[in-house]
Amino acid sequence: MPSFSEWSLQALRHRAEAAAGTDLAHAAGGLEDLSVEALHRMVHELQVHQIELEMQNDQLRHTQQELDAARARYFDLYDLAPVGYCTVDAQGLILEANFTAALLLDTVRSDLVQQPVSRFIVKSDQDTYYRCRKALLVDGLPQECELQMLKRGGAPIWVHMRLSAAQDSAGAPVQRMVLGDISERRRMDGALQTQNRELETARAVADKANLAKSDFLSNMTHELRSPLNAILGFAQLIDQGVPAPTANQKSSVDQILKAGWYLLDLIGEILDLAAIESGKVKLTLEPVALAGVLLDCHSLMEPQAAKKGVALHFTTLAQPYWVVADSTRLKQVMVNLLSNAIKYNRIGGRVDVHCEQKSLERLRISVQDTGIGLSPSGISRLFQPFNRLGHDTRTVEGSGIGLAVSKRLVELIGGTIGVDSTVGVGSVFWFELDLLPDADMPENTAANNPRPPLQGETP
Numbered sequence: 001m002p003s004f005s006e007w008s009l010q011a012l013r014h015r016a017e018a019a020a021g022t023d024l025a026h027a028a029g030g031l032e033d034l035s036v037e038a039l040h041r042m043v044h045e046l047q048v049h050q051i052e053l054e055m056q057n058d059q060l061r062h063t064q065q066e067l068d069a070a071r072a073r074y075f076d077l078y079d080l081a082p083v084g085y086c087t088v089d090a091q092g093l094i095l096e097a098n099f100t101a102a103l104l105l106d107t108v109r110s111d112l113v114q115q116p117v118s119r120f121i122v123k124s125d126q127d128t129y130y131r132c133r134k135a136l137l138v139d140g141l142p143q144e145c146e147l148q149m150l151k152r153g154g155a156p157i158w159v160h161m162r163l164s165a166a167q168d169s170a171g172a173p174v175q176r177m178v179l180g181d182i183s184e185r186r187r188m189d190g191a192l193q194t195q196n197r198e199l200e201t202a203r204a205v206a207d208k209a210n211l212a213k214s215d216f217l218s219n220m221t222h223e224l225r226s227p228l229n230a231i232l233g234f235a236q237l238i239d240q241g242v243p244a245p246t247a248n249q250k251s252s253v254d255q256i257l258k259a260g261w262y263l264l265d266l267i268g269e270i271l272d273l274a275a276i277e278s279g280k281v282k283l284t285l286e287p288v289a290l291a292g293v294l295l296d297c298h299s300l301m302e303p304q305a306a307k308k309g310v311a312l313h314f315t316t317l318a319q320p321y322w323v324v325a326d327s328t329r330l331k332q333v334m335v336n337l338l339s340n341a342i343k344y345n346r347i348g349g350r351v352d353v354h355c356e357q358k359s360l361e362r363l364r365i366s367v368q369d370t371g372i373g374l375s376p377s378g379i380s381r382l383f384q385p386f387n388r389l390g391h392d393t394r395t396v397e398g399s400g401i402g403l404a405v406s407k408r409l410v411e412l413i414g415g416t417i418g419v420d421s422t423v424g425v426g427s428v429f430w431f432e433l434d435l436l437p438d439a440d441m442p443e444n445t446a447a448n449n450p451r452p453p454l455q456g457e458t459p
Helices: 004-028 036-079 099-104 123-139 183-239 249-276 290-308 327-343 376-380 402-410
Strands: 082-090 094-095 142-151 156-167 173-181 286-288 311-314 322-324 348-356 360-369 416-422 428-436
Touching: 036 123, 082 099, 099 173, 123 142, 123 156, 156 183, 156 322, 156 360, 173 249, 286 290, 290 311, 290 327, 290 348, 290 428, 322 327, 322 428, 327 348, 327 360, 327 428, 376 416, 402 428
Parallel strands: 311 348
Antiparallel strands: 082 094, 082 173, 142 156, 156 173, 286 322, 348 360, 360 428, 416 428
């Protein structure tokens, strides 16, 4: 069959011959009558027509080359696309398929054309395809689904199918189908789900073991308190007995009392940690006046600070803040932070407590010390129970539980806790709590009854 260029050249030739015939008919009766000038003009016109024909012929060859290049690009874009393309008629028969679609199903295109799409879909997933097809016919909008298709050997393969409505060259409705291989993703999803189930099972076992550990600690610490109280009681009787103990006896009794009280505090902290981890701790969230809490904490910690030679300063509150917290647990957190700031400070150091409103709903309370500071690796392990970050060999007493308890308590009352530290400069331990809205503040607040300044408090 002649190409487009050949048809165009033949038509051009016929037109040229017809024109030439007309000119000859006009000139047939009197070629001998034509002048030399007329003959030269006719030859010139024939040369011009010949050049025009050669230029048109070159243009046609250039157009043919462009068509060949476009056909090659179409092959690259359509046949070698990374996804499969199929054209399906209204009856569900495949009219056309690209090379990738055939490769996806491990077959050749001739085995796909004029075959129903449903033949290549796993039977259990055919309803998924028909629902997607029906939605396309109803809405006219592109539809997507995931289903399993069959390769030539019968092996299933997961594909992502996208359907869109179109028309063929005759205007008949057809569907454009795009197929993408998602087998690997589905395999990974299945493996991830299996891993998640295993993790859930492992977490349930760990939670059960953790609960058993917390119950054991709670029971054991309760059992330890009775004999420990007896030891402390008898040691106190000896210390206050008549006649008074000798100097050696006094030194021994003091050691018993010191170790006993330390052990009793440790048992109390373990009980707190066990109760928190087992979910048995009971909190009463209510409006709490921060000024009163700070006043109580200052009174409790001032003797310890004075004994260590550390100056304790509380910045004056900008306003009478009310926070949402459990009053007892809030004091416990403050005492823990202040105790650590004093214990791990240098002699003649300083501890500053100040408050900063971070937003309309949030207040930050900070305890800043002038101690040795913490390294980044130390900060990452700071809130782990029983981890004293290398202080076990020092003379500073402590169990390494207080900060872990404080972190859990702050989180239970809806707050956050953290630390900023520089080695050799000191640390700032802070926690944030929710502020009580003005409309919810109790009557007769500290705004109407301002407290007196604390000793050592700075404006």
